[in-house]
Amino acid sequence: MRLLLKNGQVYQNNSFINADVLIEGQKIKAIGKLNCNVDREIDVTGKIVVPGxxxxxxxxxxxxxxxxxxxxxxxxxxxxxxxxxxxxxxxxxxxxxxxxxxxxxxxxxxxxxxxxxxxxxxxxxxxxxxxxxxxxxxxxxxxxxxxxxxxxxxxxxxxxxxxxxxxxxxxxxxxxxxxxxxxxxxxxxxxxxxxxxxxxxxxxxxxxxxxxxxxxxxxxxxxxxxxxxxxxxxxxxxxxxxxxxxxxxxxxxxxxxxxxxxxxxxxxxxxxxxxxxxxxxxxxxxxxxxxxxxxxxxxxxxxxxxxxxxxxxxxxxxxxxxxxxxxxxxxxxxxxxxxxxxxxxxxxxxxxxxxxxxFGLNRAGMLQIGDAADIAVFDCDHAFKFREEDYLSKGRNTPFTNQQLYGQTVMTIVDGEIKYQREKEL
Ligand SMILES: [Zn+2]
CATH class of the missing domain: 3.20.20.140 (Metal-dependent hydrolases)
Structure with missing residues (x-):
């Protein structure tokens, strides 16, 4: 499976660059302006793409x-x-x-x-x-x-x-x-x-x-x-x-x-x-x-x-x-x-x-070619609110419900697999 995250603001060496991220299997294959054949392409224009x-x-x-x-x-x-x-x-x-x-x-x-x-x-x-x-x-x-x-x-x-x-x-x-x-x-x-x-x-x-x-x-x-x-x-x-x-x-x-x-x-x-x-x-x-x-x-x-x-x-x-x-x-x-x-x-x-x-956690926390594709994509531009029914945890015990927030999770990828995706993008 080859997955391309197209046109994101990608976090690299303490700053954000406009780039695509190619994921092949469980790993990050390439980061940059890419033109390639893939199984799936996801447009992440305007979103930040950061290490999980x-x-x-x-x-x-x-x-x-x-x-x-x-x-x-x-x-x-x-x-x-x-x-x-x-x-x-x-x-x-x-x-x-x-x-x-x-x-x-x-x-x-x-x-x-x-x-x-x-x-x-x-x-x-x-x-x-x-x-x-x-x-x-x-x-x-x-x-x-x-x-x-x-x-x-x-x-x-x-x-x-x-x-x-x-x-x-x-x-x-x-x-x-x-x-x-x-x-x-x-x-x-x-x-x-x-x-x-x-x-x-x-x-x-x-x-x-x-x-x-x-x-x-x-x-x-x-x-x-x-x-x-x-x-x-x-x-x-x-x-x-x-x-x-x-x-x-x-x-x-x-x-x-x-x-x-x-x-x-x-x-x-x-x-x-x-x-x-x-x-x-x-x-x-x-x-x-x-x-x-x-x-x-x-x-x-x-x-x-x-x-x-x-x-x-x-x-x-x-x-x-x-x-x-x-x-x-x-x-x-x-x-x-x-x-x-x-x-x-x-x-x-x-x-x-x-x-x-x-904590010595095995190459987590970075976006690097050759590393496991553990990636989070956030939307920092649009306001949203958590409603109680939005939580995937069994617990709803938080005072942050119903507050106007920014930085909603668009997608979370673990070892190259999408484990969470916001409904809007489906
Ligand atoms: Zn404690």
């Missing part, structure tokens, strides 16, 4: 919680958002503590996923214990890293030993930093807005104090420590200092923390409940600054689908988390690029080459 997006933080709830999402629907949602590579967290049921369970999940990801899915193994057994898992065996199976996401590692001694073990295999340790003893059963950010709504707050120190502990241990162990969903300005500051000291730390910010803040929560609406919570406008600004100066390395969605009855009855008792795969690019494009806060090229890099490079 890469998301190092998604929750597919599979196995065990598939009423919320499964690998098939989760990856359909990824393709709908322009993602061609994702990394699935390990907070499923059962938690994959053993190589055998990881092997089964990886096989299931391959069989039912429509995009490339990498798998995290946990840091400790059951995500909450102090019992380390067999990092070497997991590494040999090909996991992308280790994470207890959803839970922080509570004890410094456990974290220290985990860092030593994970450093020895050379994979990232992706940490959800959260000191349980500082959470105080909160449901949103501590402060005036929580008080106004009569809801219990989660202080920023809950994240930042454990981050400080971990950075001290990273300095000693040298492990590649990756901070999941950074949310406070103090965390950004700490990471900036750590990087300047040569400490081996990378981090991600989530679209919702970059685009929303707790002042936007005007009612007891669980679509604004996530962990870490939306912080203040000042924190939000610090995250954007952190991205711009390279302190924050990448954007990852923390796609966290839930069933309606877990999210529609107010914050107290609701599950933490919102979906992100489908809305990430368009919401970020609309609110960061169109407003002039960053350049489109920067946004593309934070969502492609940066995560792929820092």
């Amino acid at each position: 997006l890469v998301d190092v933080h998604v929750h597919y709830r599979d196995p065990g919680l598939t009423y919320k999402e499964d690998v098939h629907t989760g990856t359909m949602a990824a393709a709908h958002g322009g993602f061609t590579t994702t990394c699935a967290m390990a907070n499923v049921d059962p938690v994959p503590n053993t190589p055998e369970l990881i092997r089964q999940m990886m096989a299931h990801n391959r069989q039912t996923g429509v995009v490339h899915v990498y798998q995290y193994a946990p840091i400790t057994a059951d995500l909450t214990s102090d019992q380390l898992i067999d990092y070497q065996a997991m590494y040999q199976l090909g996991v992308c890293g280790f994470s207890n996401d959803g839970h922080g590692v509570q004890h410094g001694g456990t974290m220290y030993k985990a860092m030593q073990g994970i450093q020895a295999v050379g994979l990232p340790l992706a940490e959800h930093v959260e000191d349980d003893s500082l959470k105080f059963n909160g449901v949103m950010n501590e402060g005036a807005n929580a008080e106004k709504l009569g809801l219990d707050g989660i202080p920023g120190e809950c994240e930042t104090s454990q981050l400080a502990r971990d950075l001290v241990l990273v300095a000693k162990t040298g492990v590649h420590y990756h901070v999941c969903h950074v949310s406070t300005k103090e965390s950004v500051k700490l990471i900036r200092i750590a990087k300047s000291m040569g400490i081996n730390v990378t981090c991600e910010a989530a679209p919702h923390h970059l685009l929303l803040n707790d002042g936007m929560i005007t009612s007891d609406d669980a679509y604004y409940k996530m962990n870490p919570p939306l912080r203040t406008a000042e924190d939000q600004e610090a995250l954007i600054e952190g991205l711009l100066d390279g302190t924050i390395d990448m954007i990852a969605t923390d796609h966290a689908p839930h069933a309606d009855d877990e999210k529609l009855h107010g914050m107290v008792g609701a599950a933490f988390g919102i979906t992100g795969s489908e809305t990430a690019f368009s919401s970020l494009y609309t609110k960061l690029v169109k407003t002039g806060k960053c350049k489109l090229e920067q946004l593309i890099n934070w969502m492609t080459i940066q995560p792929a490079k820092l």
